[in-house]
Amino acid sequence: MVKRIESSQNQKIKKWKKCHKKKWRDEYGLYLIEGLHLLEEALKVPSRVQAVIYDEHFQKENVNITAEVEEYSVPHQLFQELSQTESPQGVIAVCKMPDQRVDITERGRYLLLDSIQDPGNLGTIIRTADACGLDGIFLGKGCADLYNEKTLRAAQGSHFHLPSAAVDLTDVIKQMKEKSIQVYGTALNGQELSYTPRAVQAFALLMGNEGNGVSEDLLSLTDVNVKIPIYGNAESLNVAVASGILMYWLRGFERE
Missing domain, CATH: 3.40.1280.10 (SPOUT methyltransferase, trefoil knot domain)
Incomplete structure (x- = not known):
């Protein structure tokens, strides 16, 4: 079910905006990705996706979201405030940073x-x-x-x-x-x-x-x-x- 957020004062919106800066990304362990292609890649590892945010005009018929991922719709102006691209595609995902670990093997x-x-x-x-x-x-x-x-x-x-x-x-x-x-x-x-x-x-x-x-x-x-x-x-x-x-x-x- 897609939940509606109307206000820029909403605590989730404030937190997501902070993720534009490295300090807060590291603090929360979260980062934002934009666009349908990156969302599709992220959803191949659904445990990495915490939430998906849609511009109110975005058509999401072709987006298959698992039940564990929260979905939100926001007004166009509010989406613009969250976006960092010149031509937003209408969808942003909030992703969890993985543990920074690379295993070194003899044939790696x-x-x-x-x-x-x-x-x-x-x-x-x-x-x-x-x-x-x-x-x-x-x-x-x-x-x-x-x-x-x-x-x-x-x-x-x-x-x-x-x-x-x-x-x-x-x-x-x-x-x-x-x-x-x-x-x-x-x-x-x-x-x-x-x-x-x-x-x-x-x-x-x-x-x-x-x-x-x-x-x-x-x-x-x-x-x-x-x-x-x-x-x-x-x-x-x-x-x-x-x-x-x-x-x-x-x-x-x-x-x-």
Whole structure:
């Protein structure tokens, strides 16, 4: 049953609005997603969805909500206040943050991110890692917020498929080595990629900050440092693009 909320002074509305800020997202363990596609991805893991909010003009015939999820309809103006997109699609979901845990196994494939600051880059990297079939992402110090609205939009639902955790990357690299997982860093003085994808059975790929790359302290811990050759006149590649090339190079293109 869809409940109606009319006032911006409603306590639920006030709480949901606060979730636009990281401080309150962390406090409540909640974040907001917008649009039908992200809602559909979220509903594949229904335990992650606490509530769904509809613009009063939204047609919800094609949305199948489980009984455990609360549903609310709000006036158009109130929905606009909750939305953070330029062209709202009329549906917002309130989602629960999962436990930040990524299990490290001997045959796992992982991505380690050092100070990726742009939320759009972070979201694109998460989406690409999901498409590449990786097993988890570790976010080091200085990374953009995993639940920033720009990160969520760029990831296009991959938050619901791929476990992620904010960690000390030094500790994670040590754990990788204990599992005999080779750690690949990215550096200007690294060895250039060969044309043949590696198809590495287990790996950890370390990607760095948009401007400064991977910190020297972390590069000193890697097993191999690589770089993507630049054939034209561009100074460098966008970190999300570079991450995609390297993940697929290491992952290989043949299905297991």
